[in-house]
Amino acid sequence: MIKKLFIIIACILLLSSCSNRVDKGKLNKVGMLVPETINDQVWGTKGYKGLLNIQNDFDVDVYYKEGIENASAIEHAVSEFKQKNVNLIFGHGFEYADTFNKIAKKYPTIHFVSFNGDATQKNTTSLRFEGHAMGFFGGMTAAHMSTTKKIGIIATHSWQPEIKGFVEGAKYEDPNITVLLKYTDNWDDGQKAVGLLDKLLDEEVDVVYPAGDGFNVPVIEKIKEKGLYAIGYVSDQSDLGKNTVLTSTIQQASKLYDIVAKKYAEGTLQSGNLSFDFQDGVIEMGKFSPRVDEKFQRKMKRFVKKYKETGDLPK
Structure with missing residues (x-):
């Protein structure tokens, strides 16, 4: 009797596990290239988690290669993936788009996915997080909490949409704020x-938005030493100091990987440039610091909810 019961329980668990799997459809095997490492605890780690999500959800083999930065290395890695029958490759960064476009015709059975580039071939897609709204809400929070009325941004490139959003959000919350x-x-x-x-600190800035996932951690650590405030970037960085990180602008790359894999499996993944935002469940605001008053937190939650429903930011 006990043996029969054990077999029944094992079958139930097996069926339960299988029921969570998604039909892999066109998906065969998946590869990922990263320019640095999967162990950076920010962007690279998020990509790796996305790859593992695909492995678990679709029951397919996945592969990754680190330190792939130039065209020669990319082409060599793609050739190796091809030998393994990989048919969906993620280039985890903007540096892959141009090379993917150049080699795409050579590998018609592979679909190439990159970030923040310009995909021009029928089997290439570029993904972009719509960062404007998350920057807006981050800017509102920074302006609300500043006592010097001077807040700062350390970004990588001026084209980052979250930068414009941050400035607009800060000015909406406090028209007298100065953003450096x-x-x-x-x-x-x-x-x-x-x-x-x-x-920035020499100019009396007391809230900083380090909008670069490769340098935000050391910046926030120094801000914490100074007893000032930061807005986290890409990940929920409240663990770096709940009294330092007021909130975070989060990009869920791992969720986006799953979305893209599902579209590819179904045969609905479009070529060209695709954008994703709060409404897609891949961008969100992080936990608020206890330093941020409850009234403002409630206001922010209302604004985020309205943006998800209507696409409209406060004016």
């Missing part, structure tokens, strides 16, 4: 970012 901008021109230059932070 600094750029590293490199996603991973932590030393330069910390140097730019010193310049």
Whole structure:
């Protein structure tokens, strides 16, 4: 009797596990290329988690390669993936778009996915997080909590949509706020970012938005030493200090991987450039610091809810 009961329970667990799987459809095997490492605890780690989600949800083999930065390395890695019958490849960054476009015709059975680039071939897609709204809400929070009425941004490039959004949100919350901008021109230059932070602090900035996932951690750590405030970027960075990180603007790359894989499996993944926002469940605001008053938190939650429903930001 006990043996029969054990077999029944094992079958139920097996069926339950299988029921969570998604039909893999056109999906065969999946590869991912990252320019640095999957162990950076921010962007690279999010991509790796997305890859593991696909492996679990679709029951397919997945592969990844780290430190793939130039065209030659990309082409070599793609050739290896092809040998393994991979038919969906994620290039986890903007640096992959151009090379993917150039080699796409050579690999017609593979669909190439990159980020923040310009996909021009029928089997290439570029993904972009719509960062304007998350920047807007981050800017509102920074302006609300500033006592010097001076807040700062350390970004990588001026084209980042969250930068414009941050400035607009700050001005909406407090028309008298001053927003100072600094750029590293490199996603991973932590030393330069910390140097730019010193310049902002010299100008009495008391809230900083380090909008670069390769340098935001050292910047926030120094902000914490100074007893000032930060807005987290890409991940919920409240764990770096709940009294320092007022909130975070979160991009759920791992969820986006699952969305893209599902579309590919169903045969509905479009080529070209695709954008994703709060409404797609891949962008959200992080936990608020206990330093942020409850009244403002409630207001922010109403604004975010309205934006999800209507696409309209406060005016």
